[in-house]
Amino acid sequence: MRIRFQLQAAIVVSVLVSLGTVWVVAATDRAEDAASRTQAQAQRMAHEVTGLLVVTQEYARHAEPRAAEQWQARMQAIQAALAEEHSSVADGPAFQELKAVADALPPLFDTLQAGSAQADAFSERRKEMVLDRLLTNTQAMSDYAYQWHQDAVQERLEASSRLRLAALGGPLLMLLVMICSGLVVRMRVLQPLQALERATQAVASGDLATRLNNSTNDELGNLARHFDRMTTSLTSRGEQLRQSEAQLRAVTDNVPVLITYVDRDQVYRFANAHHRVVFGVEPERLLGRTLRQFWADDRAAYAQMRPQAEAALRGESTVFESVRGTPRGPRHFQSVYLPDLDERGQVRGFFAMTTDITERMQVAAAQAISEERVRNILRHAPDAFVSLDIHGRITRWNRQAEATFGWREAEVLGRPMHELLIPQRHRAAHLAGFDRFRETGDGPVVNQRIEITALHRDGHEIPIELSVGAVREPEGHVANAFLRDISGRVAERHQPQAQDRQRDPPGEG
Numbered sequence: 001m002r003i004r005f006q007l008q009a010a011i012v013v014s015v016l017v018s019l020g021t022v023w024v025v026a027a028t029d030r031a032e033d034a035a036s037r038t039q040a041q042a043q044r045m046a047h048e049v050t051g052l053l054v055v056t057q058e059y060a061r062h063a064e065p066r067a068a069e070q071w072q073a074r075m076q077a078i079q080a081a082l083a084e085e086h087s088s089v090a091d092g093p094a095f096q097e098l099k100a101v102a103d104a105l106p107p108l109f110d111t112l113q114a115g116s117a118q119a120d121a122f123s124e125r126r127k128e129m130v131l132d133r134l135l136t137n138t139q140a141m142s143d144y145a146y147q148w149h150q151d152a153v154q155e156r157l158e159a160s161s162r163l164r165l166a167a168l169g170g171p172l173l174m175l176l177v178m179i180c181s182g183l184v185v186r187m188r189v190l191q192p193l194q195a196l197e198r199a200t201q202a203v204a205s206g207d208l209a210t211r212l213n214n215s216t217n218d219e220l221g222n223l224a225r226h227f228d229r230m231t232t233s234l235t236s237r238g239e240q241l242r243q244s245e246a247q248l249r250a251v252t253d254n255v256p257v258l259i260t261y262v263d264r265d266q267v268y269r270f271a272n273a274h275h276r277v278v279f280g281v282e283p284e285r286l287l288g289r290t291l292r293q294f295w296a297d298d299r300a301a302y303a304q305m306r307p308q309a310e311a312a313l314r315g316e317s318t319v320f321e322s323v324r325g326t327p328r329g330p331r332h333f334q335s336v337y338l339p340d341l342d343e344r345g346q347v348r349g350f351f352a353m354t355t356d357i358t359e360r361m362q363v364a365a366a367q368a369i370s371e372e373r374v375r376n377i378l379r380h381a382p383d384a385f386v387s388l389d390i391h392g393r394i395t396r397w398n399r400q401a402e403a404t405f406g407w408r409e410a411e412v413l414g415r416p417m418h419e420l421l422i423p424q425r426h427r428a429a430h431l432a433g434f435d436r437f438r439e440t441g442d443g444p445v446v447n448q449r450i451e452i453t454a455l456h457r458d459g460h461e462i463p464i465e466l467s468v469g470a471v472r473e474p475e476g477h478v479a480n481a482f483l484r485d486i487s488g489r490v491a492e493r494h495q496p497q498a499q500d501r502q503r504d505p506p507g508e509g
Contacts, residue, residue, distance in 0.1 A: 021169075024170070031162070035155040039152035042148045046145040048077055050142060056131075060112075071109060092151050094147035098141055101141050188216075188220065192221075195214070253273035254273075256356075258352070259274070261350075266290050267288060298325050308337055312350035313350060318337045337352050381400060382484075385480070385482055385483075386480075386483065387479070388417055389478055390438050392434050401483070405456055406457030423454075441470035445466055446469070447469065451486065465483070466483055
């Protein structure tokens with residue numbers, strides 16, 4: 001049964017017992033008051049009946065009119081008192097007999113008065129008989145009045161007894177209801193709550209195996225079963241969390257990147273196994289130590305990290321490079337500090353991911369040297385060099401190109417080559433061929449030496465020897481072209497023909 005139903009029933013019973021007790025006490029009190037009034041009325045009635053008996057005897061001796069008036073007055077008072085009585089005692093036999101006798105006395109007294117006016121022997125004899133009946137009935141009235149008084153006393157005693165019983169029984173019944181309610185609360189509420197409190201403390205201390213195993217079909221039983229399901233779920237989630245942590249640890253330990261977590265006090269809380277590879281330090285040695293403590297022997301590295309850590313703890317993401325000492329000597333590192341924010345946006349710490357970029361920097365330096373060497377070669381090459389992107393725009397232009405075509409490097413970079421070097425009559429063919437070249441990297445001029453004409457800045461055409469190389473890039477092919485001015489060679493080639501024309505002028509022969 002539900003606890004709330006039991007408690008509600010206890011409350012309803014308590015209210016009903018209280019109301020019943022109040023009603024019984026009030027009714028009993030009214031009954032006792034009525035019995036007291038009836039007792040007093042019976043006492044007055046007995047007094048009136050005694051006075052009536054005395055007045056009757058006095059009238060019988062003297063037959064005075066004053067005595068008759070007193071008798072009538074007392075009789076009217078008695079009848080009025082009897083007519084006003086409506087208590088439960090009025091239904092008793094004593095009261096009914098008293099009332100019947102009281103109703104029979106006035107006719108007898110009237111007969112007695114009528115007989116007193118006659119003086120013959122028969123009237124005297126009849127008067128004596130009426131007087132005997134009148135005195136007997138009056139004495140009976142006294143006896144009935146006494147019995148009425150006794151009935152009223154008995155009723156009053158019974159009312160007092162009921163009042164005492166209600167005054168004692170009501171509180172005792174209320175006490176019984178309270179004891180039952182207390183037992184229900186203790187057994188159905190307090191004990192399960194104590195068990196729930198102990199189980200909660202055990203869970204709070206890390207014991208997720210705690211179970212209540214409460215099978216009662218009430219609110220706390222349902223709560224206990226929900227608690228058991230919660231601890232079961234927490235156990236499952238805890239196991240999943242441990243597996244996730246193990247997987248995360250396995251992933252971070254096998255990533256060739258230094259990964260750490262630093263809290264608001266700049267204390268290391270996590271470090272992956274790559275620290276052992278790079279610095280020869282077990283990750284556990286970092287945990288619980290501050291940045292200053294761990295890098296105490298490398299103050300230069302700490303000086304580089306400190307402002308970046310402070311910026312991350314202010315909520316700023318930072319990327320920086322630093323040089324740190326390792327067992328293999330100084331190494332170059334690139335670090336990324338990412339703030340860790342809680343649900344309110346407050347910084348709890350930051351994640352640090354550091355990559356060894358020493359080899360990358362060495363490769364970049366070697367590449368820079370190589371590129372500078374290539375630039376120097378191209379800059380001083382005897383042929384003009386032009387490099388085009390996939391759209392045919394000029395990206396490189398060496399000194400010999402400036403000397404050959406009259407355009408300075410700053411004037412041509414980013415401009416389409418066909419607008420500067422290709423004669424107008426060849427541009428359509430050049431653009432169509434370049435589109436095919438961009439897609440395939442092939443064409444009639446690729447990896448070939450051909451002679452064509454190109455435009456000079458001043459507009460005249462220059463005979464050139466062209467050689468084009470293709471380089472594949474993600475979006476298409478780009479072109480690197482060497483161009484040589486062959487004006488002298490062309491002139492030498494045409495010089496014998498001119499001499500022949502001079503020796504054989506037209507019209508001769």
